[in-house]
Amino acid sequence: MVTLLGTAFLTFFLLNALPGDVARVIAGPKATPEVIKEIHLKYHLNDPLWQRFGFYLGQLAHGDLGHSYVSDQSVSEAILTRLPITAALSSLAVIMWVALAVPLGVLTARFRNSWFDRSTLLVATLTLSLPAFWLARMMQYWLGYKLGWFPIGFFRSFVDLLLPAAALAILFVGYYARLIHTNMIEVLDSPYVRAARAKGASETRVLFKHALRNALIPVITVLGMDVAGLLGGVLFVENVFALPGIGTLAVQSVFNLDPPVIMGTVMFSATLVVGANWAVDLLYGWIDPRIKSGS
Amino acid sequence: MPLLQIRNLQIDFRIAQKNMRAVDGVSLSLAAGKTLGLVGESGSGKSVTALSIARLLASPPAIYAGGEIVLAGRDVLQMRAAELRQVRGGVVSYVFQEPGASLNPVFRIGNQIKEALQLHRPEAATAAEIIRLLKLVGIPAPATRVKCYPHELSGGMQQRVMIAMALAPQPKLLVADEPTTALDVTIQAQIIELLGQLRRQLGMAILLITHNLGIVGDIADEVAVMYAGQIVETAPARALLQRPLHPYTRALMKSVPRLDADVNRLTTIAGSVPRLGAFPAGCRFHPRCPQGRPECSQTSPPLVEVESGRRVRCPFWNVAT
Numbered sequence: 001m002v003t004l005l006g007t008a009f010l011t012f013f014l015l016n017a018l019p020g021d022v023a024r025v026i027a028g029p030k031a032t033p034e035v036i037k038e039i040h041l042k043y044h045l046n047d048p049l050w051q052r053f054g055f056y057l058g059q060l061a062h063g064d065l066g067h068s069y070v071s072d073q074s075v076s077e078a079i080l081t082r083l084p085i086t087a088a089l090s091s092l093a094v095i096m097w098v099a100l101a102v103p104l105g106v107l108t109a110r111f112r113n114s115w116f117d118r119s120t121l122l123v124a125t126l127t128l129s130l131p132a133f134w135l136a137r138m139m140q141y142w143l144g145y146k147l148g149w150f151p152i153g154f155f156r157s158f159v160d161l162l163l164p165a166a167a168l169a170i171l172f173v174g175y176y177a178r179l180i181h182t183n184m185i186e187v188l189d190s191p192y193v194r195a196a197r198a199k200g201a202s203e204t205r206v207l208f209k210h211a212l213r214n215a216l217i218p219v220i221t222v223l224g225m226d227v228a229g230l231l232g233g234v235l236f237v238e239n240v241f242a243l244p245g246i247g248t249l250a251v252q253s254v255f256n257l258d259p260p261v262i263m264g265t266v267m268f269s270a271t272l273v274v275g276a277n278w279a280v281d282l283l284y285g286w287i288d289p290r291i292k293s294g295s
Numbered sequence: 296m297p298l299l300q301i302r303n304l305q306i307d308f309r310i311a312q313k314n315m316r317a318v319d320g321v322s323l324s325l326a327a328g329k330t331l332g333l334v335g336e337s338g339s340g341k342s343v344t345a346l347s348i349a350r351l352l353a354s355p356p357a358i359y360a361g362g363e364i365v366l367a368g369r370d371v372l373q374m375r376a377a378e379l380r381q382v383r384g385g386v387v388s389y390v391f392q393e394p395g396a397s398l399n400p401v402f403r404i405g406n407q408i409k410e411a412l413q414l415h416r417p418e419a420a421t422a423a424e425i426i427r428l429l430k431l432v433g434i435p436a437p438a439t440r441v442k443c444y445p446h447e448l449s450g451g452m453q454q455r456v457m458i459a460m461a462l463a464p465q466p467k468l469l470v471a472d473e474p475t476t477a478l479d480v481t482i483q484a485q486i487i488e489l490l491g492q493l494r495r496q497l498g499m500a501i502l503l504i505t506h507n508l509g510i511v512g513d514i515a516d517e518v519a520v521m522y523a524g525q526i527v528e529t530a531p532a533r534a535l536l537q538r539p540l541h542p543y544t545r546a547l548m549k550s551v552p553r554l555d556a557d558v559n560r561l562t563t564i565a566g567s568v569p570r571l572g573a574f575p576a577g578c579r580f581h582p583r584c585p586q587g588r589p590e591c592s593q594t595s596p597p598l599v600e601v602e603s604g605r606r607v608r609c610p611f612w613n614v615a616t
Contacts, residue, residue, distance in 0.1 A: 191396040198351055198391075199460070200384035200414045203376075213401050289444040290400060 007270040008060065008263075012053050015259050025257045026069050043069065056263070065267065066260035068253075075264035078249060086245035089161050089168070089238070090230050096169035097176055098223075104173070105180025105215075106207050109188060117181075124174030132233045136167040136240040153242040164241045168233050172226060179222065183215035190214075217288050224280030228273040296368065298467055298500050299325040299348065304362035306343055308571065309355055315572035316360070317343050319524040325517075327467060330494060330501040332515035332532060334508055334547065338568040340524040345470050345504045349383045350374075367467060385415045388461035392473040394453035398445035404456045405441030408463055415464030428459040433489060451482035455489070462493065469494075472504045487513050508544075509551040512536045520544050523569050523579040526598060530605040540605065540612040542584045578609070586611060 023039040024031065040046050044055065059066055065075035108117040143163060144152035150163040187193060188211055196210040231247065238247035246265060253261035284291050306318040318340045325331045335341045346352050348364055350371055364371040367386050374382065391397040399407060405425050412420035422441070429437035432455040445453055454474060461469055471490060475483035491514045494501050503515060511518055515532040520541065528541040539545045549562040566583040569575060575582050581591035588611070598608045 191391055191393055192399040194351060195389065195391060195397040195457075196399065198349060198383055198389040199411050200380045200382070200464075201410070202380060210399055214399070217401075288401060290446050 003274055004267070004270055005057075008057065008267060009053070011263055011266045012056060013049065015262060016049055016052075018257075020257065022069065022257065022259060060267070065264040068258050068261050070256045070258045070261075075260050078261065079246060079264055079268055082244055082246045082249050085155060085161075085243055086231075086234055086238070086247060088158060089165055089243065089245060090227070090234060092161055092165035093168035093172075093230065094223075094227060096165055097173040100169070100173045101176030101180055102212070104177035106184055106212060108177065108181045109184030109215075110203075110207055112185065120177060124178050127170050127174035130171060132167070132171055133236040133240060135170060136164065136237045139163055139167050140240060153240075155243050160241075160243070164237045164243060167237055167240075168230070171233060176219070176223075179219055180215060183218055184211055187211045187215045213287065217284075220280055220283050220287060224276045224283075225273075228269075228276035231269045231272065297324045298327040298367060299323070299502070300363075300365040301344070301348075302363050302365070304344065304347065304364060305360040306340075306347060306352070307358040307360045309358055310572075313572065314358065314360075316574075317357075317524055317571055318347070320362070321521070321524075321526055322362075323519055323526070323529075325468070325500050325502060327500055328494070328498045329517065330491075330503060330515045332503045332505060332511035332518040333521060334505055334511060334518060335521035336506055336547075336564075336568045338523075338571070339521040341504050341521045342472055344521070345389075345472050345502060347371075348468075348470060348502070349387050349389070350379060351383075351389070381415075384411055384461075384464045384466065386466055387468040387470060388464065388466040390454070390457050390461050390469065390471045390474045393477045394450060394457045395445065395477070397457055398453055400445055402444075403441070404443055404445060404448070408456070408460045411460050411463040424463075428463055429456070431462065431493070432456070432459045433485075434459070450478050451485065454478060454482075454486055458486075458489065458493070462497070465497070466499060468500045468502065470502045470504070473506070474503075475510065476506075483510065490514060507551065508536070508547050520547070523574045525579065525608065526606075527580065527608040528606065529598075534605065540601065540607045541580075541609050542586050542612075543580045546583075546585070580609075586614065 021036070022043070023036045023045060026039055027035050044052055047055075056066070063076065065079070067074055068078065071078075104120055108120050111117055140152050140163065144150045151160045154160065184207075192214075193206060193211050196206045201210065234245065235247035235250060237243075238245040239251055242248070246268065249261065250265040252258075253265060301321060301323040304318055304321045305316065307314040307316050309315075321340070321344055323331065323333070323344070333341045333345065343352065343357075347357075347359065348366065348371065350359070359372050362372075366382065369378075369382075371379070371382065398404065405422075408425050408428060409420050412424060425441055426437045429440060434440055434452060434455050440448070440452075445456070448456065458474075469490075474490070475486050478486065487510050490501060490503070493499075494514075501514070503511070505511060508518075511532060518528075518530060518532045518535045519526050520528045520535075520543065522543050528535065528539070528544050530540070535544065536548070539548050543564075546562075546564045550564060564583055565585075569579065569582075575592070577590075577592040577594055578584070578587075578596055581587045584591065596608050596610050598606050599610075600606045601612060
C-alpha cells in the first residue's frame with residue numbers, strides 16, 4: 001500500500017514538473033486562448049497541485065484511473081483491453097525461459113567443467129549483454145523477414161506471440177541457467193544429496209527431486225522481481241512487433257503527453273511489483289517448509 | 296566368506312593436478328551380524344574408506360586406484376551403475392554425522408522413509424510400515440511425526456529418523472559414520488544403545504566410524520585403528536581397550552575423557568595429523584610418537600600379526616614405555 005502511494009505521489013508530481021502546457025497539447029497549436037481556458041477548467045488544471053493529487057487519489061480509491069486527455073477513453077478500460085496480450089506475452093516468455101533454464105542449470109552443474117558447461121556459460125554471458133530492442137529487431141529481421149519462419153508483427157493469433165516471447169526469454173534464460181547452476185553446485189555438495197545417493201536413488205531422481213527443489217529456493221526471489229520488472233522489456237518488444245499491449249500503450253502515452261494514461265500504466269506496473277512480491281512470499285512457504293513455521 | 300571384505304584398498308584424490316593417496320592399502324573384514332569399530336582422528340581416511348563401500352565418493356576428485364571391496368560376494372568397484380543402486384540402501388545403508396543436514400529439508404520425514412522403501416521394498420511402502428520403522432527406532436507418537444519436516448525435530452530425533460530410513464530396506468550392513476558426533480552426550484549414549492539393540496534384533500552387521508575410542512567398547516566386537524591412510528592396529532574390542540599395543544592407539548586411549556580419573560586437562564596427542572600428500576617417510580606416526588627412534592623414519596613397518604587375532608604396525612610394540 002505504501003509502495004503504491006509513494007509511486008502515485010512521485011509520478012504525479014514528476015509529470016506536473018514537466019515543461020509545457022497539457023491543454024495546448026490537447027487542443028493543438030492553433031487553439032484559441034478561449035479553448036485553452038476551457039480545457040484548463042474542464043480538467044481542473046488551474047487548481048493547486050495538492051488539491052489535484054488529492055482528487056486523483058480519491059479517484060484511485062474507487063478504482064477509477066481517469067480518462068485519457070487525448071482519446072477520452074477510460075484509462076482502466078484501455079489497460080484492461082490490452083492486458084490479455086501483455087499477460088500472454090509475458091507468461092509465454094517466463095515459461096520459455098524457465099523451461100529452458102532449469103535443465104540447462106541442472107545439467108551444467110552435474111557436468112561441471114565439461115565442454116557443455118563451458119559453451120553454455122559462453123552463450124549465457126553473450127545473451128546477458130544483449131539489449132532488448134536490438135535483439136527483438138534482429139530476430140524480427142532474420143527469423144521473420146529473411147527466413148520467413150515467423151510472422152514479423154501485429155497480433156492476429158497467439159502464434160504471433162512466439163517470436164516476441166522468445167526474444168524476451170533469451171534475455172533471461174542465460175542468467176537463470178547460471179543462477180540455477182550456481183545454486184545446484186552448492187546443493188550437490190550437501191550431505192542430504194549424498195544421503196539420497198546412499199539410499200540408491202537414481203541420478204535423475206537425485207538431481208531433479210532432491211537437489212533441484214532446494215536449489216530453486218533462492219531463484220524464486222529473483223524470479224518474482226524479474227516477472228514484475230518484465231514490463232520494461234515488454235515495452236520494447238511490443239513496440240518492435242507492433243503488438244497492441246500495455247507496453248505500446250505506455251510508449252504512446254508518453255509521446256502524446258497524456259498524463260492520465262502515463263499515470264495509469266505506471267500504477268499498473270507498480271501494482272504488478274507489489275503483487276509479485278506477495279506471490280513470492282506465498283511460493284516460498286510452499287517450496288521451503290522452514291519459512292512457513294518460522295513466521 | 297565374510298559379509299564385507301576389503302582387500303588392499305587404495306584411494307587417491309586428484310587435487311591441483313596431483314594424485315594424493317588418502318587410503319593406502321587398507322584391508323578389513325566384517326562378518327554378518329558383527330560390529331567393527333573403525334577408529335582414527337579426522338583426516339585418517341576412515342570416512343573415505345567407509346564411503347567407498349557404496350562408492351559414494353565424488354569422482355573426480357576421488358580415484359579408486361586399487362584393491363577390491365567384496366560386499367555379499369560381489370566387488371563393488373566393478374559394479375555397473377544399475378547394480379550399484381541396488382546395493383546402495385539395499386545391501387549397505389548409511390547413517391551420517393549431521394542428521395540435520397543429511398535429511399532433505401524440503402520433504403516430510405515420512406516421505407523420505409517411504410522413498411527408501413519404494414526403492415528397495417516397494418511392496419512394503421505403506422503408512423503402516425513407516426510408522427513401524429519410526430516406532431522401532433524409538434520415536435514417540437510416530438503417527439503424527441510422519442508429517443513433520445526435519446527442522447521440526449531435535450538432533451537426536453533426526454538421527455533416529457536417519458536410522459529408520461537406513462533400516463527401511465533391511466540392509467545386511469549399516470555403516471554409521473560418526474553417528475553421534477553432532478549430538479550431546481546423553482543423546483550419544485542413547486543412539487549407541489539403540490544401534491546395539493537393533494543389531495541384536497535385526498541381525499545386521501555394523502561398521503561404526505568414530506574418533507572416540509570410548510564409544511567403541513560399548514558396541515564393537517572388533518576394532519581397527521587408522522592413521523594417515525593406513526590401518527595401524529586391529530584387535531578384538533575388549534583386548535584392544537584393555538591393552539592397546541600400537542603407540543598411536545595408546546595415545547588415543549589416553550585422550551578419552553574418563554570419569555574415574557582426577558585430571559584437570561585432557562591428554563592430547565602432540566602435533567597434528569599429517570596433511571594429505573604430506574605423509575612422513577618411514578612410520579607415518581613417528582614424528583608424534585613418544586617412543587620414536589631414529590630408525591622409525593627410515594623404513595615403513597608392515598602390519599604384523601603379533602598375537603592371535605591382533606595385528607600391529609609397529610616393530611617396537613613389545614618395548615615397555
